[in-house]
Amino acid sequence: MTEVFADIITIGDELLIGQVVDTNSAYIASELTKIGVTVRRIISIADQATSITNTLDESIHQSDITIITGGLGPTGDDITKQSLATYFGGGLILHPETLKEIEQFFTKRGAKMTDRNRKQAEIPDMCTPLRNRIGTAPGLLFRKDNRTIIALPGVPFEMKALILEDVVPVILSNFNLPVKLSITILTAGLSESMTADLLEEWESNLPSEYTFAYLPSIGILRLRLSISGKNEDNLKRQLKYEANKLVQILGKKHVFGFDDDTLPSVIGNKLKNINCTLSVAESCTGGYIAHQITSIPGSSAYFMGSATTYANSAKSQLLQVSDEDIVSQGAVSKKVVEQMAIGAQQLFGSDFSVATSGIAGPDGGTDEKPVGTTWIAVTTPHRIISQLFFFGDSRERNIIRASVTALNMLRISIDEYSKK
Amino acid sequence: MTEVFADIITIGDELLIGQVVDTNSAYIASELTKIGVTVRRIISIADQATSITNTLDESIHQSDITIITGGLGPTGDDITKQSLATYFGGGLILHPETLKEIEQFFTKRGAKMTDRNRKQAEIPDMCTPLRNRIGTAPGLLFRKDNRTIIALPGVPFEMKALILEDVVPVILSNFNLPVKLSITILTAGLSESMTADLLEEWESNLPSEYTFAYLPSIGILRLRLSISGKNEDNLKRQLKYEANKLVQILGKKHVFGFDDDTLPSVIGNKLKNINCTLSVAESCTGGYIAHQITSIPGSSAYFMGSATTYANSAKSQLLQVSDEDIVSQGAVSKKVVEQMAIGAQQLFGSDFSVATSGIAGPDGGTDEKPVGTTWIAVTTPHRIISQLFFFGDSRERNIIRASVTALNMLRISIDEYSKK
Numbered sequence: 001m002t003e004v005f006a007d008i009i010t011i012g013d014e015l016l017i018g019q020v021v022d023t024n025s026a027y028i029a030s031e032l033t034k035i036g037v038t039v040r041r042i043i044s045i046a047d048q049a050t051s052i053t054n055t056l057d058e059s060i061h062q063s064d065i066t067i068i069t070g071g072l073g074p075t076g077d078d079i080t081k082q083s084l085a086t087y088f089g090g091g092l093i094l095h096p097e098t099l100k101e102i103e104q105f106f107t108k109r110g111a112k113m114t115d116r117n118r119k120q121a122e123i124p125d126m127c128t129p130l131r132n133r134i135g136t137a138p139g140l141l142f143r144k145d146n147r148t149i150i151a152l153p154g155v156p157f158e159m160k161a162l163i164l165e166d167v168v169p170v171i172l173s174n175f176n177l178p179v180k181l182s183i184t185i186l187t188a189g190l191s192e193s194m195t196a197d198l199l200e201e202w203e204s205n206l207p208s209e210y211t212f213a214y215l216p217s218i219g220i221l222r223l224r225l226s227i228s229g230k231n232e233d234n235l236k237r238q239l240k241y242e243a244n245k246l247v248q249i250l251g252k253k254h255v256f257g258f259d260d261d262t263l264p265s266v267i268g269n270k271l272k273n274i275n276c277t278l279s280v281a282e283s284c285t286g287g288y289i290a291h292q293i294t295s296i297p298g299s300s301a302y303f304m305g306s307a308t309t310y311a312n313s314a315k316s317q318l319l320q321v322s323d324e325d326i327v328s329q330g331a332v333s334k335k336v337v338e339q340m341a342i343g344a345q346q347l348f349g350s351d352f353s354v355a356t357s358g359i360a361g362p363d364g365g366t367d368e369k370p371v372g373t374t375w376i377a378v379t380t381p382h383r384i385i386s387q388l389f390f391f392g393d394s395r396e397r398n399i400i401r402a403s404v405t406a407l408n409m410l411r412i413s414i415d416e417y418s419k420k
Numbered sequence: 421m422t423e424v425f426a427d428i429i430t431i432g433d434e435l436l437i438g439q440v441v442d443t444n445s446a447y448i449a450s451e452l453t454k455i456g457v458t459v460r461r462i463i464s465i466a467d468q469a470t471s472i473t474n475t476l477d478e479s480i481h482q483s484d485i486t487i488i489t490g491g492l493g494p495t496g497d498d499i500t501k502q503s504l505a506t507y508f509g510g511g512l513i514l515h516p517e518t519l520k521e522i523e524q525f526f527t528k529r530g531a532k533m534t535d536r537n538r539k540q541a542e543i544p545d546m547c548t549p550l551r552n553r554i555g556t557a558p559g560l561l562f563r564k565d566n567r568t569i570i571a572l573p574g575v576p577f578e579m580k581a582l583i584l585e586d587v588v589p590v591i592l593s594n595f596n597l598p599v600k601l602s603i604t605i606l607t608a609g610l611s612e613s614m615t616a617d618l619l620e621e622w623e624s625n626l627p628s629e630y631t632f633a634y635l636p637s638i639g640i641l642r643l644r645l646s647i648s649g650k651n652e653d654n655l656k657r658q659l660k661y662e663a664n665k666l667v668q669i670l671g672k673k674h675v676f677g678f679d680d681d682t683l684p685s686v687i688g689n690k691l692k693n694i695n696c697t698l699s700v701a702e703s704c705t706g707g708y709i710a711h712q713i714t715s716i717p718g719s720s721a722y723f724m725g726s727a728t729t730y731a732n733s734a735k736s737q738l739l740q741v742s743d744e745d746i747v748s749q750g751a752v753s754k755k756v757v758e759q760m761a762i763g764a765q766q767l768f769g770s771d772f773s774v775a776t777s778g779i780a781g782p783d784g785g786t787d788e789k790p791v792g793t794t795w796i797a798v799t800t801p802h803r804i805i806s807q808l809f810f811f812g813d814s815r816e817r818n819i820i821r822a823s824v825t826a827l828n829m830l831r832i833s834i835d836e837y838s839k840k
Contacts, residue, residue, distance in 0.1 A: 015446070015449070015462065016449055016453075016458075016459040016460070016461075016462065017449060017450065017453040017459065017633075018445075018446040018447060018448070018449030018450025018451070018452075018453055018459075019446075019450070019633055019635055020446065021441060021442075021443050021445075021446040022441075022442065022445070022446070022462070023441050025438075025442070025464070026435070026438040026439075026440065026441040026442070027438060028438070029435070029436055029437055029438030030437065030438025030439070031438070032438075033436075033437040033438055038436075039436040039437065039438075040436070040465075040466070040471075041436075041463060041464065041465050041471075041475075042435065042436065042442070042463070042464040043461060043462070043463050043464075044445070044461065044462040044463075045460075045461055046460075051460075051461075055461075182437070184439075192493060192494065192495060193494045193495070193534055193536045193537055194534075196494065196495045196536060197534060197536065211433070213433050213434055214493070214495050215434050215439065215440065216493075216575070224434070224437075224439060226437075280707075280728075282707075282710075286710055286711055286713070286714025286715070286719075287700075287702075287707035287708065287709070287710025287711035287713075287714060287726060287728070288707065288711045288714075289707070290702075290706055290707025290710070290711075290728045291706055291707040291708045291710075291711045291819075293706070293707075294706025294707060294708075294728070294730065294780075294819070295706070295815070295816065295819070297781070297782050297783065297815055298783065299706075299730070300730050300731075300784075303706075303730050303731075304730060304731040304733070304734055305727065305728045305729045305730045305731055305734035305738070306707055306727075306728040307725065307726075307727055307728075307738070308700075308707070308710045308714070308725050308726040308727075308728070309725045310714065310719070310720050310723050310724060310725045311720075311723075311724040311725055311768070313724070313769070314724055314725035314768055317767070318725070318727075318738070318767065347737070347738065348731070348734055349733070360714075361717070362717050363717065363718060364720075390529065390530060392529065392554075393554070394554065394577070395715070395717055396577075396715065397577065399711075399714070399715070
């Protein structure tokens with residue numbers, strides 16, 4: 001069993017002028033990785049015959065599998081099919097079964113079929129067509145010198161259906177693949193370099209069948225641990241063993257979930273489990289926390305609402321924050337943020353509440369309270385916790401970091417409350 | 421003046437296993453395209469020394485410019501810097517000025533600098549560092565055989581700042597590029613195919629020195645018109661002339677701005693001009709409108725606050741919506757959304773207010789009010805306007821489309837009010 005390599009080639013001028021982000025490649029790469037194929041390169045090129053054939057030729061010489069998307073459509077700039085036919089030394093022929101399928105596609109939708117659509121049944125004479133059940137351009141499967149080459153339409157949902165229904169089964173039957181498993185550990189409140197220091201010893205002792213990657217984003221660091229080998233059950237056990245070690249080193253204060261979890265989804269599940277509700281009071285985060293929470297389907301089961309109180313008058317009128325404290329302590333202060341949290345808890349009649357007050361910037365900073373200064377408070381049915389943070393200079397980043405930090409404080413507080 | 425070609429190379433295992441979508445390349449491609457550089461290929465490869473040097477070598481032989489992102493971080497899997505030093509036949513040296521900048525970065529944040537961070541001041545001895553003003557990894561500029569090679573950190577906001585502040589100026593000074601001017605016309609409430617129909621005649625008569633592109637995103641369609649040639653003043657005049665035609669065809673109800681404008685920035689400027697304030701009442705949009713408005717620096721000058729009233733009890737208690745109307749008409753109704761807007765206007769004492777109530781999905785739809793059904797209301801000091809919309813099936817898209825539509829209704833209402 002040797003490693004099986006794949007290249008992904010996406011074709012389209014719109015990718016090279018930055019008009020469209022190539023999301024197809026990540027999808028294909030993820031599906032190939034799942035079945036143990038190693039993706040060697042992802043290449044985006046123009047709708048241009050020589051680019052297509054040169055890149056394909058290079059790929060066939062280096063990788064076992066080449067997946068191509070784009071340029072199979074019915075318009076003038078779609079030249080992938082002709083380029084492939086030329087490269088493999090043949091021509092286009094009308095494929096009767098594909099024509100029948102395209103005719104049925106239009107009949108079923110009560111739409112009129114044009115000559116342009118009819119041409120989509122023309123395929124290179126040395127390929128096997130892969131049936132497109134939800135569109136008109138079929139996938140094209142070529143074999144050459146023990147290599148597998150597959151061209152797919154670029155429309156994401158058509159491409160995805162073909163990957164799952166045809167491409168993956170073809171690859172599984174053509175190659176003897178190793179098993180590869182991954183787990184992603186999600187952390188909040190840890191920087192990449194802090195974490196690397198914490199994990200230095202663990203990482204240096206990690207056996208060679210593992211790979212480990214740091215995936216940082218604002219306020220959140222994802223850590224991906226992968227293993228490959230032969231026996232799936234053994235690999236699962238080994239992966240779990242090392243992942244548990246990681247969680248122990250990093251601590252539950254920082255580790256909030258795994259794989260596709262998000263802070264708002266984890267919080268939502270915890271609140272549903274203990275049948276509790278939540279409200280939010282935001283100043284510097286300006287609605288972003290509420291937006292994160294309400295991005296989760298079904299959040300209306302536990303989310304009562306939020307007050308974004310930008311003006312001081314709104315803080316006092318809606319949330320009963322003392323005008324005196326706003327004047328004496330400033331809006332960005334422990335006293336004010338705690339009153340905001342309690343005010344929201346009472347206003348919305350919720351069990352938990354989280355509040356933020358900070359200076360997002362770029363204006364409003366002082367020597368004593370520079371841009372980035374942020375107070376966060378969480379109330380539970382039993383107690384109130386508040387903490388001061390200093391984030392950075394960027395308004396956009398401060399809003400996101402304050403929101404992530406507030407959600408993580410809330411998550412920890414829900415856990416503490418549940419244990420009582 | 422010959423065509424200048426660039427390759428973009430993004431480095432990171434996370435791209436090849438499909439865990440992360442490469443959005444950096446589209447950004448870089450778009451900025452290079454703007455200044456008249458032709459992007460030949462975008463290539464994603466693994467954090468692996470031979471991959472990096474082979475791909476770079478191939479690129480240098482074919483393109484004038486190579487932009488590399490990723491693998492400049494402080495952890496073990498970041499090997500770009502060492503690979504570049506080896507490729508260019510040198511080693512890493514400690515760069516005193518960069519070290520000083522990194523030290524200042526940590527001092528300013530009151531954070532502790534580790535040995536790992538100090539290592540980020542080590543750069544290949546044959547490169548010029550490009551100062552990273554918002555992070556710790558500097559960009560690296562190499563020149564070889566008339567080629568320009570630039571390595572940038574993969575963190576998007578650091579990469580973006582370096583592209584604008586260093587990479588674009590370096591390229592403009594190293595190459596003799598054609599003059600290329602662009603204007604982007606921003607529209608809300610128009611679909612791509614509707615717009616294509618409206619513009620069919622105009623587009624078919626567009627002289628060949630222009631290029632025109634549709635850039636759709638959720639609820640917003642940007643139209644980029646570009647022209648290239650030699651005389652900048654003439655090009656400017658020509659571009660303005662065609663852009664004006666476009667605005668006339670599409671109408672001011674749909675065209676909300678140009679280039680870097682956003683709906684919240686346009687609204688903010690209008691409110692500041694007439695010295696008026698704004699509040700928001702959100703149900704289905706869950707805080708996203710408030711977040712959009714508060715993303716604008718200085719929004720505290722006109723934004724009073726918002727109430728996200730997810731629970732019906734919050735609608736009646738905070739916004740004085742009639743419980744009877746909620747029961748008889750449903751929370752997603754003209755009566756309720758208008759009361760929400762008026763309630764927010766009174767609660768926050770603002771001049772304008774905008775409110776949303778809809779079924780974001782995936783649950784909560786009925787035959788009469790399917791998922792996507794959304795009421796939006798805007799109050800001005802003089803009147804109230806409300807409208808019913810049917811968006812789609814996706815929760816994420818419904819939240820964004822409802823927010824964009826609400827902001828566009830608000831923009832039109834402010835214009836109407838200002839004219840009185």
